[in-house]
Amino acid sequence: MTATIRVVVTGAAGRMGREMTKGLLQADDIEVVGAVDRVAAGTDIGTLNGLQPAGVSISDDLAAVIRAARPRVLVDFTVAAAALANARLAVEEGVSPVIGTTGMSTAQLDELHQLCEARQVGAVVAPNFSLGAILMMHFARQAARYFPRAEIIEMHHEQKIDAPSGTALKTAELMAGAMEAVPPLPAGEEKVPGARGGAYRGLAVHSLRLPGAIAHQEVIFGGQGQLLTIRHDTTGREAFLPGLLLAVRQVLHLKGLVYGLENLLEL
Known part of the structure; x- marks a missing residue:
């Protein structure tokens, strides 16, 4: 019988952290042994997620949780500065981060x-854990070989801090790598600064932040006499769970960092 994977979650009280912790608690081969957040300290993570008490309370001290719980994997849904500090601490203790x-x-x-x-520890950093979003990026990379122009439009909820999203940046990287040459953006006057979006790897990227949105992206390709749109919509955060579970299970077999969930899939 395969041993269960001991996991600690940081950012466990956030919206994404709660949804992912709920899924981890219900996975047969995973045991959530710790939860960390700056808020809701002392709250049982099962109760927080509408489940039976899990016997694990949220703490604000990651180092203490790692020492006491001895996890094998750290799952992080915090903010960039905290994620790096959390990952450093985890790796120093031989714990594999999934960020x-x-x-x-x-x-x-x-x-x-x-x-x-240096520590011979695996890590996975994934801008997006949705398998549908990974396929969207994969298809966009393929299409980039055949169209002279493309632009990326991404939309997230209004509380998302960074813009463009990590998914949009990763998509642009993949597309630029597939193109023989990225043509310069058309010259023109912006009557409102920023109206043409921001350029990343030579591609125009537009970010929307609106209440009611979760995570959405479309890549629009333009060619002579035609347009091609590749779009992905996340309608619920549970969409990220299958990809997260894949990363948690695979990270223990890695040495070094893998950036992008597509590198764990056979595409």
């Missing part, structure tokens, strides 16, 4: 990768 927090810089990712290699 869904976006906004980490290339330098931060490189630092974490080097630390993981």
Whole structure:
């Protein structure tokens, strides 16, 4: 019988953290042994998620939780600065981070990768855990080879801190890598600064932040006499759970950092 994977969740009281913790609690091969957040300290994570008490209360001290609970995997849904600090602490203790927090810089990712290699610990950083979103990025990369122009429009809830989203940036990276050359954006006068969006890897990216939204993205390709739109809509945060479970199960077999869930899939 396969041993259960001991997991601690940081950002456990946030909207994403609660939804993912709920799914982890219900997975047969995973045992949630710790939960960390700056709010709701002392609250049982099962009760917080409308389940039976889990016997694990939220703490505000990650180091103490790791020492006491001895997890194998850290699942992080916090903010970029906290995620890096949490991951450093976890890796130093031989715990593998799985990070869904976006906004980490290339330098931060490189630092974490080097630390993981030095400690021979695996890590997964995924801008998006939705399998549908991963396929959307995969298809966009394929289409980028055949169209001269494309722009990315992403929309999230109004409380999302970073813009563009990590998914949009990852999509742009994949598309730019597939193109022989990214054409310059058309010259023109912006009557309102920023109206044409921001340029990343030569591609225009537009960010919307609206109440009622969760996570949505479309990539619009333009060619002679035609448009192609590839769109993905997340209508509920439970969409991220299958990808998270995949990462938690796979990270223990890695040495070093893997950036992007697509690298764990056969695409």
